[in-house]
Every structure is written in structure tokens, then in C-alpha cells.
Amino acid sequence: MVKNIPQILALDFDGVICDGLIEYFAVSWRTYCQVWQLDVQNPPDGLPERFYPLRAVIETGWEMPVLIKALIEKVNNDDIYQNWASLVKEIVEKDNLIAQEIGAKLDKLRDEWIQNDLEYWLSLHSFYPGVVAIIQAAIANNTQVYIITTKEGRFARKLLQKAGLNIERSKIFGKEAKRPKYEILRQLITEHEIEAETVWFVEDRLKTLQLVEQQPDLQSVHLYMADWGYNTPQERETAENHSRIQLISLSEFSQYFSH
8 A cells, every 4th residue: 555545535425525505405395385384386596595604504414594594684794603503492492493493304305306307416516626536546556545424324325326436335324323423433443453543534513623633543544624624714724724634625636545
């Protein structure tokens, strides 16, 4: 194994491999209308454009329709960036909602959309330039590529297949895994009987990387934060000044590992 090639390349999906902002908004708008029982076809002008950059505050998919609710109620962007955890809780409690039920509605709407019009659903996603090629290069060089995502694994797999990446089902850990990403990394290291330093983890969520960093047995896993993903300027600044988490650009990631 060449020194600059990892034995395991673990990748987040949304915000690292795939840009699904258009689909996120579309399915979130449908879910929002269903949850709040609104008979409205089209969103207000400008709402998608407000939603896209604020996607960075979302930790799990069920929060996206709640973000739309916050925008409809004219909560300002600064409040959302700074206080999203408390805001989402406040909105859910105020309207007597249950997070799991919102998530189930969103997943059901997405499933129905895929069943009824798969090609259109797929067309709402794009893959970041160069990412597919680097994954293919990694696989060709015997690196084990794993996808670790909070998206439902079946959705990620359909999109990967569209891009020509037939990654085994067993190498895609989706929301259904119901485990923190650091636990999955730990499992992979144990199963492959390798050193943690041979694992590279690329993620766009600072909090997720920080949780990995806090695990004593994962101290030597290489941590990379994708600056092209769903993160805020403040998070990128934190990563840029971090002693262990390395902020990388899309152009850097898209080069061969030795660079």
C-alpha cells in the first residue's frame, strides 16, 4: 500500500459526493404542505433561494420541512444560523409534532416520487465535479470505499448507480444504520484489522468530525472537511484553524491522493 493512499476512504454522501439542494427543497416543500395541511401548489417567490444556503444548519432530513416553516414565519437568517437547535425544537413543540413522524412523511413522499417518476427525481441531483473520478481511482487502487450518510441508504444507492458507481450495498451505511458515524468507522477498522491512520474520512459537517476527533481510539484517523458542502462560513473558519481537521477544497479532493 502506497503511503499516500488510504486503505479505507469513508465518504459522506450529501455535500461531499452529491449536491441535492434542488431535490431537498422540493421534497421538503411537499412535506411541509402535508405536515401543516396546506393546499398550496407553489412555494412563495424567493423561498428556495433562502433555503439553499441555510441547508447547512440541518443535521437530519426531518428538520428540512421545519426550516421551511421557519422561513415562512420570517425568522431571519442570523437567528437560524446561530440558534437552529433551539428553533427547531420550539417549532416542533409549538405545533405538537413528532420528529420521527415528520421524517417518515418525508421519506414516504420521496419513495412515492421515486416510484412514480424516477428519472425526474434523479435529474434534481448533481455530482460535484471530479468526485466520481476520484472514487473510481480509489477503487482501482484497491482502496475500500465506504459511504456513511444520514440519507436513507437506498436513495444514495440509486444516485450512485446513476453516476456509474456500483458500490456494494454492504458498503453503504445510511440512516437506517442508526449509529453515529464514529461507531461505523470503528467497526470498519476492526473488521479490516487495519490501523486507524490508514483511514481517511471526508465529511462536510464540522460537528460530525469533532465527534470522531473525541474518540480516543480514532485519534489517528485522517479527518477532512469538505468546504464545498453544506457548512457555514464560521464552521469553515473553525476547521481552517483546527489542529487536526483539515479543510479541503473540491479541487484538492479531486486530485489523486498523492497530491
